Amino acid sequence: MADLQPGLAAPPPVAAEAITTQQRNQARMAARRFLRHRLAVTSLVLFVLVVAFAFLGPLLWSYDHTVDRAIPASTPPSMAHPFGTTTAGQDVMGQVMRGTQQSLKVALTVALISTTVGSLWGAVAGLYGGWVDNLMMRFVDVILVVPLLVLVTAMAGNVRGGTSWWAVALVISAFIWTGTSRVVRGVVLSLREQEFIEACRAMGASNSRIVLRHLIPNAAGPIIVAGTLAVAFAILAEAALSFLGFGIQPPDTSLGLLIENARAAPFTRPWLFYPPGVFIVLIALTINFVGDGMRDALDPRQTMTRR
């Protein structure tokens, strides 16, 4: 048999053929489409830089957000203190690092929780349909009746005494998963009519298997986009809560708290007022653009060419 092998071996692929048969799976195609979206890529790079600033910065920078006797009070930006210092003797750059870190922790946790809960809720409602769907989505409607920030503030006000970042994250995510669930339900309603779900049923797949292995992966695009929107919303909501005094409490700090402390300073000591605000805008803006790029990249109907 061994002597037959060389004769049976396939001819080596021609160069042109090798190019056309290059493997292109879903993820790689999405990544390629995303990379062509210049604004989205720039935003992603900026966002990653902000994350690095918040989480790696404190390890490298010599000051943290607390009062230090060695820090001169209320000085404008200088080489030693690039963002200036506060009246009490804190380094603003150290404060902004810590604030961004706390705000990002809240936002990313909110995105994780709200996306998980929202997609499961929406997928189950969409798959079952009928009265289950009706009941589950009416519940979502009811939560959305009261303005979100009002609900969040009312809840957070009751969590007394040194609110930590995860408590704030829990309170915010308790309400904003509703948006994700609506989106996912809409997608699932159209998915469940398709043949591959019918095939799953014919093969005897359980409902939980259909939800977890087929519906949610196929709705990945809208789910990821909803996740990025949740990050942007959570950053703004956390900042608003801290600003109102119901979020993260001193001596810890967050971007909203930093702005609250510098509220009267935009024209007298601008270095206190602008950096935290710019970081909030930067995070919210870049994550929105990343979401936009992902929406286009993950849409299977998109062609490879950029619009």
Added chain:
Amino acid sequence: MAVYTMRRLLAAIPVLLAASVLCFLLIDLSGDPLGDLRVAQPPVDPAVIASEEVRMYLDRSVPQRYLLWMTGIGGNGDIGLLQGKFGPSVRGPAFDIGAEIGARFLITLRLVVIALMMAIGLAIVSGVISAVKQYSTVDYLLTFTGFLALAMPAFWIGALIKEGGVWANRELGTGFATIGAASADTRGFTAWESFTDAAAHLFLPTLALMLTGYAALSRYQRASMLEVLNSDYVRLARAKGVRNRVVIRRHALRTALIPLTTVSALVIAGTIDGAIIIERIFQWRGLGDFFLESVSTNDSYSVMGWLMLSGIIVVTANLVADLLYGVLDPRIRYG
């Protein structure tokens, strides 16, 4: 239409009822209105706490309390939403929640309504310009402004606008009003003077509150205008030789405005959120201020009442938008 209106009105009732259960449970279960009293130093006489519990109806079970809060049957005559009474306040028996909300309602209403109107008006103008001049410099500029306004926290831009006003007053001698909804001393004002005074105090807060709503609305207006401009009947109008301005104004804009009614109703919820923050910054004694005060004093019936009030406003706005949709869009017929 009348049948449809009735049906929509009736459908809003269970939603509001369910929302009332949710609001009640959230606030009732998450905090103790007498928490501060219980841990006060020096300790408060247990008899006082017990009598406060009775006054706040805390001696009853949760379902009993909910029924009481809704209907007021079996209460002391100070509770029962359906009778228009909000319940007792932890801030003492003399503090009437309903009267307080009533006194502050108009102050916040004029802020919210004017900000919404301006947001909608500006959004229509800039959305149409963006769509007509798609991919031009103006379009990119407006789009970027919109994204920026969406990403900016309301309190940051609010504080900036307020301090900008203070700065301009000091350096340029302008007369921006930056504190409160009216001058501290309005005695002896004529009706006209009161009006101009209120208008002057409205200017900066409205500007701050308008931005978030404007950002979202102008994006929608641009998208819906673009869709209409690419539709067949607009192409037909152009082919017939109708002048460009007439096509845009009479053919395209009218249709493109319809979706805005629905989106505007959604933006109302965001504007209520924003009003709380803007009132805090400009030190208005409006409903937003009342809400924050109630949350920080753990005044549970005030907070519940406030949540219900904002819920009713949002539901009504959605209802009005739905009904307007039918009036504005002849393609929709309600059976």
